[in-house]
Amino acid sequence: MQTGESETILSADFVMTYGRDIVVVKEEAPGHFLDDPEKLLTKEVEEELEQPGEEGMEALRAKQVELLKAKKAVKDIYAGNGEQVIAAGTVLSEEDIKRAQEAGPGVFVELSMHVDE
Structure with missing residues (x-):
């Protein structure tokens, strides 16, 4: 860093x-x-x-939702299997962010790197 x-x-x-x-x-x-x-x-x-406990993981996921909610995805985000998880231009809802979290850490990182205010 x-x-x-x-x-x-x-x-x-x-x-x-x-x-x-x-x-x-x-x-x-x-x-x-x-x-x-x-x-x-x-x-x-x-x-x-x-290993972080279940409470720690839930707190982390909640913080991720808080940081990304209402931001706009600037590119299409795909899961490892090629399935589109988030379309470019989507204003992120809690449901969108949770879908990216569930698709895996790589997908979530990709999303977090391609958002705009």
Whole structure:
């Protein structure tokens, strides 16, 4: 992640969601920025990875809906099987966003990178 003139590394555990121009991180993230990727790899090996609980996942999904609702998709978004999930020009509703979430993380990231106010 670019911060000013330097590059900073942050574990994905602290990233709630991201888009083309924004990264939303957890409140405790500022204390966990690293300047060397080796430190992140060492830390991950030493720590037991914890899966987010159902509550955490629901909170993340709700935040994603909040960030994208009423924005306009600027291109067609397709699932891995070629099925169109969101048409270009769609003003995103909660239902549209949930459909993209259910289609998988790649589809959701694609959508979040191709929206406009």
